[in-house]
Each structure stands twice: as C-alpha cells, then as structure tokens.
Amino acid sequence: MSDRSPEEIRATVLSKLAQFKRKSWKPLVREGEDIPASSKFGGTPVLCHGESWPLCGACQSPMRFFFQLDSQDLPSTEVQIFGNGILQLFYCSSYECDVHSDHPARFPFNPRVLVRIIDRDLVTSEVIEPKMTDPFHYDWKIEDNFFRARFIVDWEEIDDYANFIERERLEFYLNDYDDDFEIDDDEEYNLAHDLSYPKDKLSGWPDWCNGKELVECPSCQREMNFIFQLASEDNLPYCWGDVDNEFIFQCPEHREQITYIWGC
Numbered sequence: 001m002s003d004r005s006p007e008e009i010r011a012t013v014l015s016k017l018a019q020f021k022r023k024s025w026k027p028l029v030r031e032g033e034d035i036p037a038s039s040k041f042g043g044t045p046v047l048c049h050g051e052s053w054p055l056c057g058a059c060q061s062p063m064r065f066f067f068q069l070d071s072q073d074l075p076s077t078e079v080q081i082f083g084n085g086i087l088q089l090f091y092c093s094s095y096e097c098d099v100h101s102d103h104p105a106r107f108p109f110n111p112r113v114l115v116r117i118i119d120r121d122l123v124t125s126e127v128i129e130p131k132m133t134d135p136f137h138y139d140w141k142i143e144d145n146f147f148r149a150r151f152i153v154d155w156e157e158i159d160d161y162a163n164f165i166e167r168e169r170l171e172f173y174l175n176d177y178d179d180d181f182e183i184d185d186d187e188e189y190n191l192a193h194d195l196s197y198p199k200d201k202l203s204g205w206p207d208w209c210n211g212k213e214l215v216e217c218p219s220c221q222r223e224m225n226f227i228f229q230l231a232s233e234d235n236l237p238y239c240w241g242d243v244d245n246e247f248i249f250q251c252p253e254h255r256e257q258i259t260y261i262w263g264c
C-alpha cells in the first residue's frame with residue numbers, strides 16, 4: 001500500500017495521461033410533459049412533414065425512438081459539432097428481429113437503425129404514434145409504448161480520458177517498457193485503466209467495452225468522428241446487450257455520413 005491519498009494518486013495519473021484528455025459534456029436533464037420539438041431522451045420525436053413513422057429496414061416494424069438533439073441546444077463552444085439541424089436516433093429493439101436478422105445491431109450503417117440530421121424548418125410535431133409490438137424492457141409492459149421524456153436543459157463540462165482500449169490502439173501501454181508512462185504501482189494502474197466517462201455524453205472519447213471498431217466514412221474512407229455516447233440504463237431505461245454503450249459517429253467532411261455503432 002502506498003501512503004499517498006486517493007487524490008494524489010489521481011492527480012499523478014491524470015498528469016501522465018494529459019495527452020489523452022478531451023473536453024466532454026454530460027447532459028443535464030429534467031422530466032416533464034412531453035414536447036416533440038425539443039432536445040431529449042425518449043418521448044415523442046418530431047418527424048419531417050408528410051413522413052410516416054420510421055420502420056425497421058430489416059423487419060418493417062416501427063422502430064423505437066431513443067434520442068433527439070437540436071444543434072441550437074448544444075453547448076456554446078460545440079454548436080458546429082454535427083452541423084445545423086436535429087440529430088435523431090431510432091432503433092429496432094425487437095427481440096425477434098435481433099434473432100432473425102442478417103444485420104447484427106452492433107455494426108454501422110445498419111438497416112435496423114435510423115440515425116440522421118433533419119432540417120428543423122421542415123419538421124412537424126403532428127406525429128401519429130405507432131403501436132409497438134414488443135416489450136422493450138424486462139419489467140415494462142407492451143403498453144409502455146415510449147420512453148418517458150427527459151429533456152436536456154443544460155450541459156456539464158467534464159474532462160474525459162481515452163480508456164485503455166483506445167490508448168492501446170494508439171500504441172500507448174501502461175507498462176515498464178514505455179518511457180512516457182512508466183507505471184509500477186497497482187493503484188495507479190487500476191485507476192488509469194479506464195478513466196473514460198461511462199455515461200451519456202456529447203463529444204470526448206467513446207467508452208469502448210471490449211474492443212474498438214474503426215468506423216470509416218463510406219465516401220472517403222476516413223475515420224469518422226465520435227459525436228455522442230448513449231449508455232445502458234442512464235437517461236434511458238434501456239440495456240444494450242451486456243450493459244454496453246452506443247456511439248454516434250459522423251464524417252467531419254461528409255456530414256450526411258452519420259451512423260451508430262454498438263460498442264461491445
């Protein structure tokens with residue numbers, strides 16, 4: 001056991017990992033009566049004028065609405081992070097679809113997921129909600145058609161650090177062979193192992209669970225930017241797989257190339 005305080009150990013580790021520090025934003029939320037045209041988790045989304053509810057591209061069932069974020073509601077330093085418009089995520093949570101589909105939900109550009117940015121001037125709040133056919137949470141009933149709305153009312157800035165999966169991809173190892181981060185202390189190692197913020201967040205680093213996926217833009221083959229993380233059981237009462245995280249990625253050049261990946 002070292003005689004250092006937890007604060008001293010943390011300060012030492014953070015200074016050694018300073019090159020992996022990024023700004024990230026935790027959404028601050030409140031619950032309330034649903035308003036379709038708002039930035040939120042759950043509730044009822046806006047749709048484009050004349051559009052019917054999005055269907056799963058694999059099983060044709062109505063997809064569940066998870067999340068929408070208007071770029072006007074972003075932190076003032078991040079207003080251009082994904083462009084101008086309303087970012088939305090729909091996902092087919094049907095167990096039957098998951099079992100029978102040829103499209104495992106974890107891969108990008110998946111017909112079982114709709115992630116898009118729509119023009120706020122072209123949307124309507126006059127949305128006809130579909131009848132969902134499957135319960136989507138182990139202790140919820142089929143009649144619980146939608147998640148209760150949680151509005152994003154503000155953001156808390158946090159320091160985010162790449163977790164060990166991301167660092168090792170960049171060939172940065174926490175061992176004696178690396179001159180930059182020589183570590184011979186279990187307490188430091190355990191803390192440094194996984195410093196990435198594990199909950200819902202805007203920007204920062206994706207908190208990969210087991211392995212990193214390289215998400216490439218289909219137009220230019222460049223690595224896409226991480227935009228948003230949806231964690232299991234945080235602002236939405238939903239568990240992705242084995243308590244995994246979901247990530248939204250976008251090409252910085254081809255902004256229409258935006259996708260979701262299941263980070264298991």
Ligand SMILES: [Zn+2]
Pocket residue numbers: 056057058059060061092094097098112
């Ligand atoms: Zn489906």
Ligand SMILES: [Zn+2]
Pocket residue numbers: 217218219220221222251252253254257
């Ligand atoms: Zn591109």
